[in-house]
Amino acid sequence: MRIVIIGAGVAGCVMARRLTALDGVEVTCLERVTQDDHSEAGTGLNVGPNAVKALGATDPELTARVTAAAFAWSNWRISLTDGTVLFDLALKDVADGPGWRIRWSELYRVLREAAGDNVAYGCEITEIARAASDPRKTAVAWTQDGRRHRLENIDLLIAADGRYSEVRRTISGEAPVRLTGVAISRLLVPDTSRGLIDDYGQWFNGPNRLLAFRVPPDHVYVAGTFPIEGQIPDHMKTPDTLRATYTPQHAPVSDQAGWLIDQLAGNVADTHWARMQEHDALYRAADCNVLYLGDAAHGMVPTLGQGATQAIEDAACAAALIAMRHQAGQRDAARWCQEIEALRRDRMRFVMEFSWAATDTVLAGADPVAGTRHKTEQPFLSKLKTLYRDIGLPLVDNKA
Ligand SMILES: Cc1cc2nc3c(=O)[nH]c(=O)nc-3n(C[C@H](O)[C@H](O)[C@H](O)COP(=O)(O)OP(=O)(O)OC[C@H]3O[C@@H](n4cnc5c(N)ncnc54)[C@H](O)[C@@H]3O)c2cc1C
Structure with a gap:
């Protein structure tokens, strides 16, 4: 049986490692960049407890390796940029681990x-x-080191090629995109905060929001958001405007927010800019054996830090399902794709809708104080529990 994975990012690597262990399966994973090229991975990630749980249940050794390279994300605090604390949540109250x-x-x-x-x-x-011989199968051609290669009769093609998936565009068409009307800037800086910044925090000045946390070794990830109409205006990317965007007008700025504002204003040349957006979820092609995972399958607004998180959850679920069916002698790739879609579709709808709804406090005209207070109430907290605990692994008691 022949499986080809396009993309060795988050989802692709988890799949490649797991599927390679299956008897009689030839796995080829094709990645565009060189192994040490991290030019498209410049910032920090907070990966949700749901990803740790899903990967832990399917690949404990890999989970331990990632844990060794990470800090635990154990707490989520939301404040105003003058230091007033609005929300302070220990993740253990809503998740099974950090x-x-x-x-x-x-x-x-x-x-x-x-x-x-x-x-x-x-x-x-x-x-x-x-594929010419069987329309459910596919063929892929590529060049590597100047040499041309081609694989025919691929039983299962897995698109793990990220946000701008060429596989999805070619096989299933362009995914429609929805914008929230929010600009987001991201930066990774050396930690000169002297302990001011550690676990996951957010700081509001009106709807304009800073976000930061410390990552190993000795760096701080900083993100800023503010509402926009259409494109991000160039004048919003200047140091003075960024300072004004996050500095409170009627109270002194807190030490934490002050340090973060200095970082954003002092590193505009290294800042990564984007507009918050989502695109439609799709897990499989309608008429051939192509499975979409991670950002190739769905794009969600980054409000709850679920992009890489869901790429891991997708891959852990898909790999577990395929391994289980393969070991039971069931080798029909079309059925695998249908079952994976059935496992993931409703879960993904929930994650995308929840991420979109949680963006309310950063929209134009939002009141972050009232909006954040809602996040301390039961309806929001019980949705967080569903997000972090109910991972939907096949044959795993995921609420245990
Ligand atoms: C600045 C920034 C900050 C983010 N912060 C967070 C966060 O805090 N928490 C979180 O959970 N998520 C975050 N995300 C989202 C997260 O990074 C993505 O959701 C995640 O990387 C998706 O994983 P993936 O496996 O689907 O794709 P990727 O990790 O993007 O991997 C895709 C791989 O496919 C390769 N590829 C692409 N096209 C081809 C091709 N044609 N041929 C061969 N290979 C190809 C790419 O080189 C890449 O290696 C952030 C994203 C950005 C941009």
């Missing part, structure tokens, strides 16, 4: 090492097509 705080490049390093020799790096895909 999440991870990690440099994105470190997560890639650990996952790519664990995926081993089955990943071919520096591959440029030149063709993705339905």
